[in-house]
Amino acid sequence: MGQITLNQITKRFGDVEVIPPLDLEINDGEFVVFVGPSGCGKSTLLRLIAGLEDVTSGVISIDGQDATTVPPAKRGLAMVFQSYALYPHMSVRKNIAFPLRMAGLDKAEQDRKVDQAAAVLNLTDYLDRRPGQLSGGQRQRVAIGRAIVREPSAFLFDEPLSNLDAALRVGMRLEISELHERLKTTMIYVTHDQVEAMTMADKIVVLRAGNIEQVGSPLELYKNPRNRFVAGFIGSPKMNFIEGAEAQKHGAHAIGIRPEHIEVSETDGPWSGVVGVSEHLGSDTFFHVHETGLADTITVRAGGEVGFRHGDRIHMTPREDVIHKFNENGLRIS
Amino acid sequence: MATQHSRSAARIMMAPAVILLLGWMLVPLTMTLYFSFKKYLPLRGGDLGWVGFDNYVRFVSSSTFWPSVQTTLIIVGGVLLITVILGVLLAILLDQPMWGQGVVRILVIAPFFVMPTVSALVWKNMFMDPVNGLFAHLWQAFGAQPVEWLSNASLFSIILIVSWQWLPFATLILLTAIQSLDSEQLEAAEMDGAPPLSRFAHIILPHLARAITIVVLIQTIFLLAIFAEIFVTTGGSFGTRTLTYLIYQRVLESQNVGLGSAGGVYAIILANIVAIFLMRIVGKNLDA
Numbered sequence: 001m002g003q004i005t006l007n008q009i010t011k012r013f014g015d016v017e018v019i020p021p022l023d024l025e026i027n028d029g030e031f032v033v034f035v036g037p038s039g040c041g042k043s044t045l046l047r048l049i050a051g052l053e054d055v056t057s058g059v060i061s062i063d064g065q066d067a068t069t070v071p072p073a074k075r076g077l078a079m080v081f082q083s084y085a086l087y088p089h090m091s092v093r094k095n096i097a098f099p100l101r102m103a104g105l106d107k108a109e110q111d112r113k114v115d116q117a118a119a120v121l122n123l124t125d126y127l128d129r130r131p132g133q134l135s136g137g138q139r140q141r142v143a144i145g146r147a148i149v150r151e152p153s154a155f156l157f158d159e160p161l162s163n164l165d166a167a168l169r170v171g172m173r174l175e176i177s178e179l180h181e182r183l184k185t186t187m188i189y190v191t192h193d194q195v196e197a198m199t200m201a202d203k204i205v206v207l208r209a210g211n212i213e214q215v216g217s218p219l220e221l222y223k224n225p226r227n228r229f230v231a232g233f234i235g236s237p238k239m240n241f242i243e244g245a246e247a248q249k250h251g252a253h254a255i256g257i258r259p260e261h262i263e264v265s266e267t268d269g270p271w272s273g274v275v276g277v278s279e280h281l282g283s284d285t286f287f288h289v290h291e292t293g294l295a296d297t298i299t300v301r302a303g304g305e306v307g308f309r310h311g312d313r314i315h316m317t318p319r320e321d322v323i324h325k326f327n328e329n330g331l332r333i334s
Numbered sequence: 335m336a337t338q339h340s341r342s343a344a345r346i347m348m349a350p351a352v353i354l355l356l357g358w359m360l361v362p363l364t365m366t367l368y369f370s371f372k373k374y375l376p377l378r379g380g381d382l383g384w385v386g387f388d389n390y391v392r393f394v395s396s397s398t399f400w401p402s403v404q405t406t407l408i409i410v411g412g413v414l415l416i417t418v419i420l421g422v423l424l425a426i427l428l429d430q431p432m433w434g435q436g437v438v439r440i441l442v443i444a445p446f447f448v449m450p451t452v453s454a455l456v457w458k459n460m461f462m463d464p465v466n467g468l469f470a471h472l473w474q475a476f477g478a479q480p481v482e483w484l485s486n487a488s489l490f491s492i493i494l495i496v497s498w499q500w501l502p503f504a505t506l507i508l509l510t511a512i513q514s515l516d517s518e519q520l521e522a523a524e525m526d527g528a529p530p531l532s533r534f535a536h537i538i539l540p541h542l543a544r545a546i547t548i549v550v551l552i553q554t555i556f557l558l559a560i561f562a563e564i565f566v567t568t569g570g571s572f573g574t575r576t577l578t579y580l581i582y583q584r585v586l587e588s589q590n591v592g593l594g595s596a597g598g599v600y601a602i603i604l605a606n607i608v609a610i611f612l613m614r615i616v617g618k619n620l621d622a
Contacts (some may be wrong), residue, residue: 052521073527085522089540098536099526146526 002063002153002186003028004049009058011044011210018044019210021058026154026188026203031180034190035197035233036207042190043158045207049188050079050156063153073102078147079156082163084139086131086146092118093127096145103150117145120179137168144179154186161196173199194234198222206230228330231256237286237301239324242294252325252333259286259301261319264308269315273298275308289314370595377589389596398580403604405489406576410557410608412493413500414550420497421504421549422542426534428505429512439509446502454563457495458484488572495563500556504549511545512538551612558605577601 004026011019018041026032034042047053049060051072060068067075078099086095093114094101100110118124121141131139140160147155157176161169177200180187191197197204198218206213206221206229214226218234225231231239239256247255263269264287273292278285282304289298300316308314325333370389373382393399428439445453461468462483470480483491515538523533561578568574570583581601585594 050525052524072521072525077525079522079525081518081522083516083518085516085518087519087523087537087540089543098523098528102527102532146522150526 002026004154004186004188005059005061006049007059007061009045009048009060010056011041011048011053012056017210019048022210022212024205024212024215026186029184029186031177031187031189031200031202032205033197033201033203034188034205034207035194036192036213037233038192040207041210042192042207044210046079046156046158046188046190050077051075052079076153077156078150078152078154079158080140080143080147080160082159084131084143084160084163086139086142088131091128091130092123092134092142092145095131095142096123096127096149099146099150113149114145117148120148120182121145136164137172140164140172141175144176148179148183152185154188157187157189159190159192161191162193169196176200195236198234204234206233224332225324226332228254228256228326228332231324231326231332237299240295240298241326242298244294246294247325250323250325253328254326254330256324256326257318258322259299261322262298262300263317263319264300264302264306265315265317266308267315269317271298271316271318272313273316275310275312275314278308278310280304287314289316292316366595366598368595369591370599372592374591375589376591385592389592390599393584393593393596393600398575401573402575402577402580405574406558406578406604407608408489409493409496409560409576410554412490413496413557414553416493416497417500417504417553418546418549420501421508422539422546424501424505425508425512426538428509442505443502445499446506448499450499450560450562451566453499454495454566457491457498458567462491484568485572488568488574492563492567492574495567496557496560499563500553503553507549508542508545511542515541551609554608554612555605558601558608577604 004024006022006024008021008023009019010017010021022045034045036042044053048055051067051070055068058068059066062070062075062077087098090098096114096117097110100113105113114127115124118127121144123138123141123145126134126138126142131142134142143160160176161172164172173196176187176189180200189196189200201218203215204218204221205215208229214221214230216224221230221234225234228241232241235258237259239258240262241254241256243254247253271292271294273289276288276290276297278287285302285304285306287300287302287308289300290296292298298316302308327333371384371386373385373388374380375382424442428435428442432438448456459467464470464480464482467480467483469483473480481487519537519541520533523537528536559578560576561582564570564574564576564579565582570579575583577597578601581594581597584590584597
């Protein structure tokens with residue numbers, strides 16, 4: 001079981017309110033990702049759930065039990081830290097066994113569980129090494145192993161992949177997703193990387209300045225963002241926002257159109273502009289189009305073979321059915 | 335230092351420092367060795383010629399030699415024990431966020447700024463004096479007989495005075511070490527179900543191992559040579575005669591430079607034996 005409910009949680013550091021009253025429901029077995037720009041309170045929220053920070057007011061319940069004042073060790077949650085927080089003077093085996101040792105399990109039982117976790121995480125060959133002798137990805141796995149052996153009701157991940165290089169990050173992302181499939185345990189994952197959020201989450205919680213902007217599945221957020229912030233944050237490259245006359249035509253204060261929903265052509269289309277930087281990724285090409293009279297830059301995605309060059313004048317056609325309309329307050333209309 | 339030219343320039347630049355340090359070490363060492371093989375009594379005839387290993391044999395066979403070695407080791411060991419244990423505790427205490435942290439830290443470091451002679455005199459006259467000392471008054475306030483610290487508990491008193499001087503050093507080094515501990519490690523241990531004492535034993539203490547090693551090594555070097563504290567308090571009586579003090583007595587009180595020099599060579603040997611032992615015990619903390 002791993003069902004967590006936050007009810008009117010607030011957190012203040014002195015006079016600064018980091019988390020205004022906040023409600024959130026996390027269901028058993030869900031992979032929930034907290035995503036938002038840095039300083040949005042997502043890590044604080046995770047630490048509140050872990051019990052490493054005290055809430056200023058509100059109630060946290062885990063599996064229906066009030067856990068607001070329960071010490072971290074008794075909440076049945078395991079955390080993987082951004083710095084991994086491995087114990088440098090202990091071997092990998094001792095690191096993984098540490099929570100079991102603290103729980104007073106006998107040696108044979110400890111060894112059995114550690115071997116099991118090591119097998120799951122491909123760490124069997126490294127059990128006698130020290131953390132300092134491991135690569136970043138291996139350290140990450142040890143940290144996860146230390147969390148797994150406790151058989152927690154939920155895993156908490158605090159930006160676990162931010163110290164890894166790009167290739168490893170993709171690999172570890174898959175491993176964590178697979179682990180979730182296998183264990184079916186609740187996981188709460190904090191990241192500022194919307195790609196990680198989109199690829200891993202069952203449910204994404206978008207945070208800004210401690211407020212929940214929107215909760216939903218990745219595709220829901222992509223298709224129906226509640227406001228301009230979510231619309232701009234989810235999706236890569238970012239959505240284009242256009243204000244002024246063009247937006248008026250659609251009866252909105254601002255309209256948003258994703259780069260992948262604009263067609264480009266040499267000759268015809270309602271919008272036109274001059275190609276600035278073009279990013280050729282092979283499968284896709286992103287054009288940053290200037291002098292459109294709509295916005296500073298419009299980003300457009302085209303196929304990999306489309307070969308416009310810097311300075312070319314091109315024409316663009318937005319797909320009318322996927323234009324997002326926003327009012328003055330940034331909220332999405334229809 | 336890539337080119338031939340810059341390398342030779344570096345050598346020339348470093349030469350003065352190297353030569354100075356070499357001279358600083360070699361001249362006294364050579365002179366000590368030179369005198370240790372001579373019968374040299376400045377007030378009783380001066381240089382009376384070579385005597386071979388005579389001085390060495392006489393120094394060791396003197397009834398005061400082994401007790402002085404023992405005293406030296408007890409003082410070094412006692413001070414190390416007190417400063418390391420209290421230093422760790424104080425460092426943990428000072429690491430806690432509290433009001434007036436800056437002032438408290440400076441106050442803790444203060445004893446280190448006081449000259450050994452001065453602090454020993456302050457202890458002797460203000461605290462340990464059996465008539466007017468603060469301890470005497472304290473004892474009397476409880477109706478007890480004042481302790482004559484420097485004659486009845488002389489060794490302990492010296493250890494106390496020297497510990498008071500060296501505690502700031504240990505605290506300072508251990509405090510900086512504690513501050514470098516990643517707080518996420520402590521939080522991880524907390525999540526892993528480790529109560530405060532286990533966190534201390536399994537996370538903080540291993541983290542401090544290297545700093546403790548450094549404190550022990552550096553303090554040992556200085557503690558083997560303490561002199562002023564003994565000179566101004568007991569004057570070497572009541573069982574506080576260390577090897578250093580014995581050498582001083584041989585050279586200046588008995589005016590026997592040769593015998594004292596031989597003692598000096600023994601002191602070098604003792605220091606090296608202690609150093610080798612320490613390196614064996616704690617030295618492995620320094621790699622990794």
